[in-house]
Amino acid sequence: xxxxxxxxxxxxxxxxxxxxxxxxxxxxxxxxxxxxxxxxxxxxxxxxxxxxxxxxxxxxxxxxxxxxxxxxxxxxxxxxxxxxxxxxxxxxxxxxxxxxxxxxxxxxxxxxxxxxxxxxxxxxxxxxxxxxxxxxxxxxxxxxxxxxxxxxxxxxxxxxxxxxxxxxxxxxxxxxxxxxxxxxxxxxxxxxxxxxxxxxxxxxxxxxxxxxxxxxxxxxxxxxxxxxxxxxxxxxxxxxxxxxxxxxxxxxxxxxxxxxxxxxxxxxxxxxxxxxxxxxxxxxxxxxxxxxxxxxxxxxxxxxxxxxxxxxxxxxxxxxxxxxxxxxxxxxxxxxxxxxxxxxxxxxxxxxxxxxxxxxxxxxxxxxxxxxxxxxxxxxxxxxxxxxxxxxxxxxxxxxxxxxxxxxxxxxx
Numbered sequence: 001x002x003x004x005x006x007x008x009x010x011x012x013x014x015x016x017x018x019x020x021x022x023x024x025x026x027x028x029x030x031x032x033x034x035x036x037x038x039x040x041x042x043x044x045x046x047x048x049x050x051x052x053x054x055x056x057x058x059x060x061x062x063x064x065x066x067x068x069x070x071x072x073x074x075x076x077x078x079x080x081x082x083x084x085x086x087x088x089x090x091x092x093x094x095x096x097x098x099x100x101x102x103x104x105x106x107x108x109x110x111x112x113x114x115x116x117x118x119x120x121x122x123x124x125x126x127x128x129x130x131x132x133x134x135x136x137x138x139x140x141x142x143x144x145x146x147x148x149x150x151x152x153x154x155x156x157x158x159x160x161x162x163x164x165x166x167x168x169x170x171x172x173x174x175x176x177x178x179x180x181x182x183x184x185x186x187x188x189x190x191x192x193x194x195x196x197x198x199x200x201x202x203x204x205x206x207x208x209x210x211x212x213x214x215x216x217x218x219x220x221x222x223x224x225x226x227x228x229x230x231x232x233x234x235x236x237x238x239x240x241x242x243x244x245x246x247x248x249x250x251x252x253x254x255x256x257x258x259x260x261x262x263x264x265x266x267x268x269x270x271x272x273x274x275x276x277x278x279x280x281x282x283x284x285x286x287x288x289x290x291x292x293x294x295x296x297x298x299x300x301x302x303x304x305x306x307x308x309x310x311x312x313x314x315x316x317x318x319x320x321x322x323x324x325x326x327x328x329x330x331x332x333x334x335x336x337x338x339x340x341x342x343x344x345x346x347x348x349x350x351x352x353x354x355x356x357x358x359x360x361x362x363x364x365x366x367x368x369x370x371x372x373x374x375x376x377x378x379x380x381x382x383x384x385x386x387x388x389x390x391x392x393x394x395x396x397x398x399x400x401x402x403x404x405x406x407x408x409x410x411x412x413x
Contacts, residue, residue, distance in 0.1 A: 024345065027305030031349025031389065032356055034298030035382045039357025041291045042378040044364060045284050047371030052280055061273055062243045066091060066233040066250065070269035088267045091231045093218065098253055099235060104246040109134035109234040110217035114226035119186040120173050128169060129212040130187065132220025140234060148181035148196030156216040163192040164214040167199040172211060190223050302349060303393035306342050310397035321404050335402040342394025343387050350386025354379055
């Protein structure tokens with residue numbers, strides 16, 4: 001009985017859609033927009049999370065950074081106010097050496113950034129990203145050298161003017177599949193020898209491979225005007241040393257070197273990988289909430305359309321309802337039939353929305369640096385939301401149909 005009533009309801013719903021194509025299309029369109037938006041956003045957030053997790057894993061789950069201020073605690077507020085780094089001294093290379101000397105620490109890698117004009121013969125790149133790094137930087141990023149090598153610790157210590165090009169930068173300057181090792185380029189007018197080419201995987205942060213150069217951190221500051229205010233350190237604890245112990249020793253060392261009294265707060269920040277992931281979760285959660293609200297507008301428009309199309313259906317089929325009641329159909333059966341019809345409309349919209357959302361996710365994944373992978377749960381969630389929308393907005397017209405007086409319904413012209 002239940003199966004036959006569902007089949008009958010679906011059949012009638014499809015006939016009603018064919019009879020009111022424009023109205024039905026507008027109703028379904030609202031559902032499609034809402035569902036597709038949620039699907040695409042879920043796919044992008046899952047993909048971005050996977051990328052960030054991979055980047056953090058490459059840096060090492062036990063590692064942590066030392067920075068001028070805690071960027072994970074920055075709050076965006078309106079109105080005047082001091083920036084979070086105001087009054088906090090910069091991290092220095094001398095402090096890096098202090099930390100590197102701790103028995104709990106395996107290594108310390110510096111990081112600073114700048115931009116510079118790059119010249120090679122007739123080729124000019126007005127502004128290219130310059131990454132100042134310690135010599136261990138390849139251990140903490142995904143990718144590999146396709147030509148040459150990284151700079152050595154000795155080259156880092158004596159501020160040798162050597163440079164590693166990203167594959168994209170190398171292709172732009174020297175052409176595809178050309179080995180530039182041994183060539184000389186100029187950055188801000190300073191001569192640098194190319195010693196390697198590094199291939200980075202495509203990801204959210206580097207796109208299809210960022211156009212960048214990597215030089216020793218000291219050279220980036222002294223020769224290429226990197227802002228020492230943003231000098232940061234990646235600290236790797238020794239194998240077997242708990243992260244908490246290493247953080248305690250680094251914190252104590254920096255406080256002592258800066259002469260901080262016990263009552264004074266730290267004027268630096270130690271940031272764990274988990275804190276960066278928590279920051280991403282907060283940002284992505286807020287972003288997803290905004291998109292959920294926007295998609296709800298589409299579902300609301302679709303829901304209003306469901307009410308309209310079902311009220312018209314009730315009006316057009318008043319005599320039919322009267323005949324069915326006269327033949328013994330109960331209120332529950334009439335109510336169920338119209339709910340099935342309304343759910344059919346919204347589930348069709350949901351199914352189309354899943355296809356559209358999946359298609360958008362595929363295009364985003366193929367043609368942008370944003371990874372997008374449709375999670376299975378979002379498919380079931382989309383169908384569930386569509387069905388609930390049909391029930392919620394179809395309840396009023398279904399209830400009205402169920403309450404029709406059979407005598408009055410049979411008299412309806």
